[in-house]
Amino acid sequence: MKVLVAVKRVIDYNVKIRVKPDHSDVDLTNVKMAMNPFCEIAVEEAVRLKEKGVASEVVAVTIGPKAAQEQLRTALALGADRAIHVETDDKVESLTAAKLLKRVVDDEQPGLTILGKQSIDTDNNQTGQMLAALAGMGQGTFASEVQVEGDEVQVTREIDGGLQTVALKLPAVITTDLRLNEPRYAKLPDIMKAKKKPIDVKSPDDMGVAVASSLSVLKVESPAERQGGTKVASVDELVDKLKNEAKVIA
Amino acid sequence: MSILVIAEHHNGQLAESTAHVVAAAQAIGGDIEILVAGESVAGVAESAAKLTGVSKVRVADDGVYAHQLAEPTAELIAGLADDYSHVLAAASTQGKNVMPRVAALKDVAALSEVIGVESPDTFLRPIYAGNAIATVQSSDALKVITVRTTAFDAVDATGSAEVESVNATVENTLSQFVSEELASSDRPELGSARVVVSGGRGMGNGENFKLLDGIADKLGAAIGASRAAVDAGFVPNDMQVGQTGKIVAPELYIAVGISGAIQHLAGMKDAKVIVAINKDEEAPIFQVADYGLVGDLFEVLPELESKL
Numbered sequence: 001m002k003v004l005v006a007v008k009r010v011i012d013y014n015v016k017i018r019v020k021p022d023h024s025d026v027d028l029t030n031v032k033m034a035m036n037p038f039c040e041i042a043v044e045e046a047v048r049l050k051e052k053g054v055a056s057e058v059v060a061v062t063i064g065p066k067a068a069q070e071q072l073r074t075a076l077a078l079g080a081d082r083a084i085h086v087e088t089d090d091k092v093e094s095l096t097a098a099k100l101l102k103r104v105v106d107d108e109q110p111g112l113t114i115l116g117k118q119s120i121d122t123d124n125n126q127t128g129q130m131l132a133a134l135a136g137m138g139q140g141t142f143a144s145e146v147q148v149e150g151d152e153v154q155v156t157r158e159i160d161g162g163l164q165t166v167a168l169k170l171p172a173v174i175t176t177d178l179r180l181n182e183p184r185y186a187k188l189p190d191i192m193k194a195k196k197k198p199i200d201v202k203s204p205d206d207m208g209v210a211v212a213s214s215l216s217v218l219k220v221e222s223p224a225e226r227q228g229g230t231k232v233a234s235v236d237e238l239v240d241k242l243k244n245e246a247k248v249i250a
Numbered sequence: 251m252s253i254l255v256i257a258e259h260h261n262g263q264l265a266e267s268t269a270h271v272v273a274a275a276q277a278i279g280g281d282i283e284i285l286v287a288g289e290s291v292a293g294v295a296e297s298a299a300k301l302t303g304v305s306k307v308r309v310a311d312d313g314v315y316a317h318q319l320a321e322p323t324a325e326l327i328a329g330l331a332d333d334y335s336h337v338l339a340a341a342s343t344q345g346k347n348v349m350p351r352v353a354a355l356k357d358v359a360a361l362s363e364v365i366g367v368e369s370p371d372t373f374l375r376p377i378y379a380g381n382a383i384a385t386v387q388s389s390d391a392l393k394v395i396t397v398r399t400t401a402f403d404a405v406d407a408t409g410s411a412e413v414e415s416v417n418a419t420v421e422n423t424l425s426q427f428v429s430e431e432l433a434s435s436d437r438p439e440l441g442s443a444r445v446v447v448s449g450g451r452g453m454g455n456g457e458n459f460k461l462l463d464g465i466a467d468k469l470g471a472a473i474g475a476s477r478a479a480v481d482a483g484f485v486p487n488d489m490q491v492g493q494t495g496k497i498v499a500p501e502l503y504i505a506v507g508i509s510g511a512i513q514h515l516a517g518m519k520d521a522k523v524i525v526a527i528n529k530d531e532e533a534p535i536f537q538v539a540d541y542g543l544v545g546d547l548f549e550v551l552p553e554l555e556s557k558l
Contacts (some may be wrong), residue, residue: 041435138424162432218385228538248502
């Protein structure tokens with residue numbers, strides 16, 4: 001079974017973001033970029049499936065500018081066999097990303113497609129579900145455990161208040177949640193080897209998908225700042241303030 | 251304009267979140283209807299019909315919608331969506347699972363975690379873990395939206411909408427429910443609790459989270475955790491407060507042994523009053539806390555419990 005894993009280049013999660021002075025967007029100039037953390041979990045899961053003998057080949061795919069090949073090289077260093085780069089400098093919304101991935105799924109015919117549940121830039125949490133809809137597949141979102149058995153996959157999902165397990169007919173789409181696994185670090189020899197693995201570059205035009213969106217961002221602003229910073233000296237003072245000043249406890 | 255709100259329900263009970271989503275629908279303006287999809291959901295429909303401002307409740311009661319799996323539920327909603335300008339659901343794990351699938355079936359964009367309504371086609375939503383707020387306009391004829399429920403005050407239950415059944419059954423050959431494991435707790439649900447007490451990496455281990463129990467009991471609070479505490483294996487992920495966990499906005503939030511990473515702050519900064527207890531006086535959590543207490547949590551917590 002082939003496993004397709006989608007990765008996205010995003011701002012590194014440790015970077016404090018700044019809004020551009022003209023409020024058009026977040027300022028990404030000279031900012032450290034990295035693979036989206038949920039995508040790292042997706043790559044790790046795909047590689048583990050291969051190590052367990054469940055997957056025969058792991059193909060990584062990304063959609064984005066030329067620089068996004070760095071993230072594909074990371075995926076290749078972590079154990080993906082080859083990669084596909086859908087190259088575009090345009091901003092790609094979830095639905096367009098799902099349409100492009102659907103084309104890749106049509107070509108590659110993976111048994112499983114694994115994505116992160118959301119990217120930490122737009123925080124949409126949409127692409128996996130949309131891809132599943134377009135491909136007519138079942139979806140196992142927010143996965144904390146994945147088990148392939150015969151022609152189905154059992155996915156344990158993180159839901160509000162607990163866990164839910166569903167069985168999906170293969171092929172299927174899975175999106176990863178935090179507890180699914182702990183991604184490994186790439187070793188130097190693997191990083192060197194990854195440089196020789198093939199990356200197939202395509203354009204959205206070649207694939208017959210228009211990079212258009214019905215959503216327009218009118219402005220981006222910083223959230224209202226909270227005024228904190230008051231310290232209390234003792235538990236007694238804290239309880240007194242909560243009772244008599246903030247009036248949040250009786 | 252006509253708005254369809256997808257009811258959230260568990261174990262035959264209408265979830266509180268639905269009343270918040272109806273409030274968001276009122277902010278958009280227009281006729282508001284509710285869809286209740288599930289199995290044996292007459293009671294849920296009855297509760298939904300009481301929500302203020304709702305004109306009609308549509309009920310799809312069928313075994314195929316049991317457990318509200320994404321595949322049949324999205325197909326049902328997509329089949330009804332042409333009657334509406336907006337379809338709204340809570341940005342819960344249920345709403346986030348189903349709504350993007352609905353949007354793709356209708357070939358429209360989806361808007362996630364909406365926190366404000368500027369006009370019927372323009373909405374506010376947080377991006378970058380809540381460190382920026384985007385104002386987004388949609389040109390789609392159908393807007394598919396999930397709503398961050400803490401951003402909208404719940405409507406009352408003073409209404410009496412008509413209830414009608416929807417005779418739309420779909421087939422589901424893609425997915426099957428296997429099992430569910432819900433944490434049983436006498437405590438209020440994290441997302442809707444009036445008071446939340448959360449522990450971080452400073453708690454040291456999972457056993458020490460018991461120190462929060464007594465305080466939570468006295469305050470009727472839910473217990474949460476930071477991502478650091480979850481990643482360290484102290485507590486399960488469903489207790490996580492933060493951008494990658496639950497977003498909470500209680501009246502009182504008590505952060506214990508939590509340093510205040512950006513991603514945690516994104517999940518709780520809309521609390522009315524924030525208390526931070528941490529031995530590191532430089533911890534960033536103190537910059538957002540209304541009341542900060544620098545001290546060893548193992549001494550402070552028992553004292554606080556005894557004085558509440």
